[in-house]
Amino acid sequence: MRRSAVPVLLGLLGLALVALLIYAMARPGTGEDERDTLDAQVLAGKVVPAPDADRALPRLGASGELRLADLRGKVVVLNVWGSWCVPCRREAPLLERTHRALAKAGVGTVLGVTNRDTPEDSLAFARDQGMTFPSVRDPGSRLANAYGAIQVPETFVIDAEGRIRAFDRGETSIDFLRRALKLARVPDAALPAR
Template sequence: MKRLTLLLLALVFTTSLWADETEGDRTTKGQIAPDFEVTSLDGQVFKLSDLKGKVVLVNFFATWCGPCMQELPELEKQLWPRFKNANFKMISIGRQHTKAELNKFQSKKKFTFPIAADPQRHIYEKYAEKYIPRNYIIDKTGKIIFQAKGFSQKELDEMMEIIEKAIKE
């Protein structure tokens, strides 16, 4: 029985190593980003198609997601201060969270970047089927130039390089 359990665990692990890295995606790098409109917790209307000419970061998270809770403070500390005054916009969208839930979350966390609710996953489902956190960098023409799921410092460093380069172009 132990041997069978170990074999099954090994199979699951190795299968995940070979899993398609695009699993759960509904978008691809190079395509025009799906348009959406959302109002942030502080009342700002964020309509993606109105942001042509700016570099945009769209981040999807959930308050219960461990990697999201690692990523958001790093976005606050490293990315947001570096680009918030540049030709750049960012929105962090709480997947399947209500505005009330996010207001409670925000009162504890005190992030300074814009946060919005997507209680029915209408925005998220334009971009992905599953997995969070997710990040999408959209260039000045509205094309997705970077997309990723999960969180690592290496990915955050890569995102900051891509944003910096896209702002300069």
């Protein structure tokens, strides 16, 4: 009787594994649905308001909170990053140059969003990279999830009216930033240098 129970138990175990796999694939993810929807809409040229613009997030290395809505009227390069991320380290000087060009022209800023990181590590990273642009902490990755940011780095260019004009899922480049900032109606003189 024991030998006949083994195939039955293996069959039940197999069914349980299949059920677990189906459950894992069918349940809502942490940002995947938002990512697919947001990406498709932006790529189709639709007007997509920046998600969660009213979410107040704690400032990194400063007291108080900041909301994306507080920056309305300015172009915002929203960059999701983490101190442990090698591509984030590589793109930090470009983001700093971009911030300085936008701020000097008075048309915008870069806003960093630390994701899955400790405040201490994030602050050390920002200091090591010479980042002068504002950054906020995203406890629980709620803002990142609203943008479908399931990795780091990810960059979103938001126009002065609070609409997403372009996104770059992965390490950003000067070509992407210049093209995206033009879509957001930033004058050529305020674009970061190549």
